[in-house]
Amino acid sequence: MSYKVSVTREIPDPGLPMVKEIAPDARVNPHDRVLTREELLDYVKGCDGVLCLLTDPIDAEVFDAAGPQCKIFANYAVGYNNIDVDAATERGILITNTPGVLTDATADHAWALLFSTARRIVEADEYMRAGKFEGWGPMMFLGGDITGKTLGIVGAGRIGTAFALKSKGFNMKVLYYDLSRNDELESELGATKVDLDTLMEQSDYVSVHVALTDETTHLIDADKLGKMKSSAYLINTARGPVVDEVALIEALKSGSIAGAGLDVFEDEPEMKPGLADCKTAVIVPHIASATIWTRSKMAEMAASNLTAGLKGETPPNLVNPEAAK
Ligand code: DGY
Numbered sequence: 001m002s003y004k005v006s007v008t009r010e011i012p013d014p015g016l017p018m019v020k021e022i023a024p025d026a027r028v029n030p031h032d033r034v035l036t037r038e039e040l041l042d043y044v045k046g047c048d049g050v051l052c053l054l055t056d057p058i059d060a061e062v063f064d065a066a067g068p069q070c071k072i073f074a075n076y077a078v079g080y081n082n083i084d085v086d087a088a089t090e091r092g093i094l095i096t097n098t099p100g101v102l103t104d105a106t107a108d109h110a111w112a113l114l115f116s117t118a119r120r121i122v123e124a125d126e127y128m129r130a131g132k133f134e135g136w137g138p139m140m141f142l143g144g145d146i147t148g149k150t151l152g153i154v155g156a157g158r159i160g161t162a163f164a165l166k167s168k169g170f171n172m173k174v175l176y177y178d179l180s181r182n183d184e185l186e187s188e189l190g191a192t193k194v195d196l197d198t199l200m201e202q203s204d205y206v207s208v209h210v211a212l213t214d215e216t217t218h219l220i221d222a223d224k225l226g227k228m229k230s231s232a233y234l235i236n237t238a239r240g241p242v243v244d245e246v247a248l249i250e251a252l253k254s255g256s257i258a259g260a261g262l263d264v265f266e267d268e269p270e271m272k273p274g275l276a277d278c279k280t281a282v283i284v285p286h287i288a289s290a291t292i293w294t295r296s297k298m299a300e301m302a303a304s305n306l307t308a309g310l311k312g313e314t315p316p317n318l319v320n321p322e323a324a325k
Helices: 015-022 037-044 060-066 085-090 103-118 121-129 158-165 183-189 196-202 222-226 245-254 292-310
Strands: 005-007 049-053 072-076 094-096 150-154 173-177 205-208 233-236 259-262 281-283
Touching: 005 015, 015 292, 037 060, 049 292, 060 085, 072 292, 085 094, 094 292, 103 121, 103 158, 103 205, 103 233, 103 259, 103 281, 103 292, 150 158, 150 196, 158 173, 158 183, 173 183, 173 196, 196 222, 222 245, 245 259
Parallel strands: 005 049, 049 072, 072 094, 150 173, 150 205, 205 233, 233 259, 259 281
Antiparallel strands: none
16 A cells, blocks of 8 residues: 655654655655745645644644545644644544653753853853953853752643753752642652742742643743742743743843743744843754754654554554544
C-alpha cells in the first residue's frame, strides 16, 4: 500500500528515512523556511498523512484541503496550539505530538536563560567583545543572586516539574501554581502550591511552563507583572502569548522587574516593538528543545506517530483519541 504524505519542512534523522520507508514518494518542503499558506494548502492536498511543524497553522481549511481520505497530522512538537484539534476530531483526523523527549532540554534551557539573565552574561559578553574591559571593577555587571532564592513555577507539568527539580543544588524555596497538586515537587523539594498572585508577589524567579490555551493566553498580564518584586526575573520557555509582551516591555523599561529571559514571543517570529532595546532581557529564537539528541528523538517520534496513523493503528502520542472512534 502506498501512501501520499507531505512533510512541511525537513527534520533531522531518523525522521525522513522513517517517513520514506512508509511513503517513498513523500513530498518534503525543500526550502529552509516555513511554507506559505498557499504552499501549505497545496502540500496537504490529497494526503493520507502530513508531518507538520509548530510553525504551520493547521485549521479546518487545511484539513478540507487535505481531503476526506486524510488520516493523520503528526506535529513535530510537544505543543500543538498551532492545530485546531476540534476541527481535526470532527473530521476523524488523528493529531499527535512529541511529549517527553524534550522535557530535560527545555528545562535545562530555562535554567540557561535564568542564569544568563540574572548574571547578565550576554551584556558582559558583548562588553568583552567590544574591547571595553579595562580591569576588574566592584560595580561591574551586578546581577541577582540565585542560591537560596524563591523560585516560582507557573505550570507544574512535565517540563515545569523537571525545571523545579533541577533547583535542588541551589537550595531554593519553590512555589508552584497549577490546577493540580504536584506530590513529587512537594515531597522532593518541599514545594508549596499557591495561587498565581502569591507566586508573582513572592518569587525572585518566575518561570512559565503552561501550555497555550484560551485560558492561559495573557495569563501573565500587566496586573500579574505588576505584582512582581522589582528585583525579580521572568523566564518564558512555554509559548509567547502566555505573557502579554507589550506589558512585559513596559515592565522591563520602567524597571518594575529586574529582567526577563525569553525563548518564545507573542507574534513569533516577530518581537513586539521595543523588546529588542530592553537591555535586561535575554532573547533567543525558540531554541529550548534545540539539542541534537532531542530534535532527533522528536523526529523519530513524529515519524512513528505518522506511520502508525497511516497503517490504521493507534499512534503512541495521540492527542485526540475521540477522532479514532
Ligand atoms: C515544542 O515542542 O512545543 C517546543 O516548543 C519546540 O521547541
